[in-house]
Amino acid sequence: MQDSFGREINYLRISITDLCNLRCQYCMPASGICKSEHENILSFEDFYTITKAFSELGVNKVRITGGEPLVKRDIIDFIKNINKLENIDEITMTTNGILLEEYAEDLKNAGLDRVNISLDTLDPKKYSEITRGGDLDKVLKGIKKMEELNLTPIKINAVLIDGFNIDEIRDLVELTRFRKIDVRFIELMPIGEVLNLKDKNTISGDIVLEKVKELEPTKRDDPSSPAIYYKLPGAKGKVGIIKPVTCKFCKDCNRIRLTSKGFLKLCLHSNEEIDLKPHLDNYEELKEFLIKTILKKPEEHHLEDGDFVSKSMSTIGG
Secondary structure, three states, rough: EEEEOOOOEEEEEEEEOOOOOOOOOOOOOOOOOOOHHHHOOHHHHHHHHHHHHHHOOOEEEEEEEOOOHOOOOHHHHHHHHHHHHHOOOEEEEEEOOOOHHHHHHHHHHOOOOOEEEEEOOOHHHHHHHHHHOOOHHHHHHHHHHHHHHHOOOOEEEEEEOOOOOHHHHHHHHOOOOOOEEEEEEOOOEEEEEHHHHOOOOOOOOHHHHOOOOOOOOOOOOOOOOOOEEEEEOOOOOOEEEOOOOOOOOHHOOOEEEEEOOOOEEOOOOOOEEEHHHHHOOOOOHHHHHHHHHHHOOOOOOOHHOOOOOOOOHHHOOO
């Protein structure tokens, strides 16, 4: 399945819920978000139908996101079902890790290949601060459990926040030295709650290379990946730098996003959303609509022109 610029679209990110058990400062208001009416949220049957249609059109990678996906009942059965789809080669999940230890074995047995864990700090007090009450110990236990189950490499996503975790860059990098953990540093993006933060200046991802000068570039195995990877000499894991603000990687973008309310986002940094719900009753019509819709995927985003997304990341999907 190609868009109008010849890019192969093979990666679907599904936000199965906009609810979360944390209130990260750059993602969600302190009070949380208003719970959506049940009829406005797609059922797992609807998510499956859309995923099946996309898989028949060329999508072979699925990432399950939220909010926090592990707060959603029946998530294990959903993974089992999409794992049975003939063309799906990889199923991953982005999670905050709070419930990971509890669900890890069931996730593996269901067919999950690996996880990305959002973790901006290794300091318990700072973690509680940025998440508004989260327990770092639960996340670390979840990571350990995933290692025991050999669901590796584990990818840790750390957002670079000025005045908060820049002094922890080396500590986070050190996680990759002896463990099958990839740490990916992500520039703070001007989306949703970030626009309301007092100090929201983006720190360039290049600061990672300034702080850890012994990092060495690695071969780029996947051109569609937004991360440029480096390694400590002899390390088991890698260090990725993702620069959506200071460096575009739109020309290789292969992904689309489905929100919990059934809207398709063709670009993370665009406010445009396309409602799929009216097409769910006719499967062939849905597939035809998806083919036409993919052609509307924009060539690139325009953050540099102040084209910011006002919705919070929890409603878009991490």
